[in-house]
């Protein structure tokens with residue numbers, strides 16, 4: 001029996017796809033990474049046992065395995081590998097809410113939005129909110145340690161992961177953590193798997209911490225003549241308070257959104273800050289006054305404050321559609337560089353300098369309150385010279401971030417797109433330690449080869 005027949009025999013029915021047309025849709029993530037290969041099969045697991053069976057088969061035949069959530073990743077982390085298999089979690093979507101423990105026990109294929117909706121029925125909230133929350137899975141969020149818009153106040157995915165089940169590279173299923181809020185027994189292995197981008201194991205269940213539903217929000221929208229003045233307002237605000245959202249859009253991204261979905265944003269504005277406070281009672285008004293004063297002192301040309309949820313949502317939506325809006329202008333190279341908040345103005349200045357020196361268009365949106373920016377390099381795919389310049393600019397932005405004491409990725413992960421710059425950020429000793437951990441957990445290197453390391 002050939003190896004593939006062994007896999008389809010072990011996982012009968014429609015669990016395994018081998019038809020090239022069906023497999024095609026599992027080759028790329030949202031970044032359309034050009035290095036993506038063609039898998040020999042896609043396993044659409046329905047439970048942890050199916051994942052174990054597929055991984056055991058792959059271990060026996062030394063076949064690469066790419067775990068896949070919803071494929072919304074922006075760094076080529078779930079790009080397929082030639083001759084490998086993809087294990088898709090799209091069918092594992094059960095969500096169980098334990099209101100007494102205030103946790104949700106979730107299968108990895110459940111979308112972030114589905115978890116939010118399920119827990120909201122019980123007056124609870126799962127805070128991590130990537131802009132892609134309607135199209136990304138919890139497994140992908142855990143594997144990338146996803147961030148989002150409210151992370152400036154509420155933290156990122158790892159702050160909400162209390163436990164998980166993971167299938168290791170030899171097919172063993174382990175359970176880490178659980179519903180316990182406090183648990184320091186043993187090494188902190190749970191956190192090792194968060195953000196490991198499918199290179200150490202496959203998450204088949206996550207126990208997520210929940211909090212009471214978010215309070216009413218007040219939204220402030222401030223227009224600035226330049227990105228620099230907006231960034232200075234962010235630094236000033238973050239010295240004294242933690243807004244529940246603090247996002248930045250530059251002029252190019254505002255215009256891309258207006259072209260894509262007209263919302264009445266002022267195209268002449270140099271940069272926009274969208275901030276929210278969800279502080280209780282009168283503290284909300286006080287926080288918004290501090291934010292307003294910081295914006296005015298930094299040179300805001302206009303500050304608008306609203307309590308109206310629909311009006312607020314319109315501005316937040318403008319920020320959320322920025323990626324698809326910019327994508328409509330050409331091919332993209334998506335950056336995710338970050339720096340300590342006080343360095344934000346210098347990071348944005350460095351990004352502007354790269355755009356000028358490489359003569360490329362780089363609109364920027366940012367989770368500014370976290371110091372996490374998304375410079376998005378746009379180029380014409382039909383112009384090879386422009387593509388080459390864009391790729392050089394992409395590398396230079398990461399170099400600039402490292403030079404400023406920042407990071408090449410704040411939330412999207414290293415994947416395949418940024419791995420060339422990882423040694424420059426981590427240095428040889430940390431890279432060597434990382435390789436030792438990878439070798440210890442996956443000695444044959446079958447889990448997501450080519451990603452991260």
Ligand SMILES: Cc1cc2nc3c(=O)[nH]c(=O)nc-3n(C[C@H](O)[C@H](O)[C@H](O)COP(=O)(O)OP(=O)(O)OC[C@H]3O[C@@H](n4cnc5c(N)ncnc54)[C@H](O)[C@@H]3O)c2cc1C
Nearest residue numbers: 069070071072073077130131137139140141143147198203
């Ligand atoms: C419009 C848009 C906006 C976005 N905004 C944000 C944002 O604000 N913040 C943010 O953090 N991200 C954002 N992203 C990026 C993306 O949505 C996140 O990285 C998300 O966490 C990926 O989830 P996914 O299910 O799509 O994972 P995939 O793309 O399928 O996979 C991502 C990585 O996780 C691994 N993986 C997936 N599932 C598992 C599993 N069960 N076990 C082990 N490894 C697994 C994959 O191998 C891969 O390395 C955005 C993307 C888009 C398209």
